[in-house]
Amino acid sequence: MYDGGKIITGLIIGVVLLTYPVWSNLGKAASKPDIKLPVKEKLCVESKDYMRNKHMQVLDIWRDSAVRAAKRVYVTEDGRAYEMSLQNTCMSQNCHAKKTEFCDQCHNYTGVRPYCWDCHIPPKEKK
């Protein structure tokens, strides 16, 4: 083999670079999402499990209802009424007042980037 040394060194460097993400993270686990629940408000519009699995469906139904059907009040099964608004209800100062401590925790962990915040204004957070 001509230039065997160079080829093999090149191959080794190539393999090391290609597998860098694998071995550099070996044995390390990303820290678990640390969600801080609202202090003042104890009750969400739906149960915790339901919201955990279906908050995106809830928000999708809300946006269609508010924007397209002009129905902006969400009535829960036990009769509580909420304004259908991500920005003014979910993220109000009484509820999830800090996006970085709630939404971002799981979304960053799972590498999800919802485009809500391209337009909707997240609550003001003191740094």
Place this chain on the structure above:
Amino acid sequence: MLGLSYPTEGEEVMGVNRRRFLEIAGVSMLAFGASPVTEVLAEEELGFTLPETIFHFFKKPVGAVGREALKAKRWAMVVDAGQLDEEIAAACREVCHKVHNVPHIDNPKHEIKWIWEEDYEHTFTDQQHELISDEIKKLPFLVLCNNCLNPPCVRVCPTKATFKRKTDGIVMMDMHRCIGCRFCMAACPYGSRSFNWVDPRKYLPAEENWDNPEYPTRMKGVVEKCTFCVERLAKGLIPACVEVAQDLAKKKGRKPALIFGDLEDPNSEVRQVLRSNYSIRRKPTLGTNPNVYYIV
């Protein structure tokens, strides 16, 4: 594809040919590679099955109309040009753009406008001639989306992002659906629509100091326009521009320059004003049937 390469009758059954080997190897690699992902995802029961996520899209919106919401069959606005002056017109434009986080962009090619001042010649392009009286030539007019009864923008929208609300006739924008094709802008004969050529947030007050933190901004690549303040109507408030015009009229001891109400209700304020004044609409011959009337 896999099924096709099973040995047919008469072929040697025991031997695995090269193609078959590569197929098995490939599928095993995929299965092996995907297994960590499926394991993680299977850790917690997802709680909904595939059909439900599909049916979700056919679900009718739930919810109710708030008790305090203002209701009408056909919202309309009357602009009384005789009561307008530059101060009132500017105040109306400013409050609208503040309430809706509309950015101020100097470049006229990029600017965003929901309501703005215009002269007679440019408001009533098909009803003007060079000998119009000086008094009328000088009058400021306010122009905005006409929320037409027969809106051409709605007809051309390929995604139904802009649509006519059946309940009260407001021509709405669903920013979630807008793909930025600008057909609606080509269709609108009044130039009421603006396209976000640049990220509007760059032109709004520095972050965390929004003009109205309760109203969303828009993003680059969507079309926006006046919506007769639907978000305020839902809370029982009249449009911001009308409110300001009425406040200023009170201060100046004049009649309000903007009047808002239900056109289908014969006793509404708009109907009373239209009954007792001569009014015109913009480009009536196009058949769009505007819901903004002008008293000249």
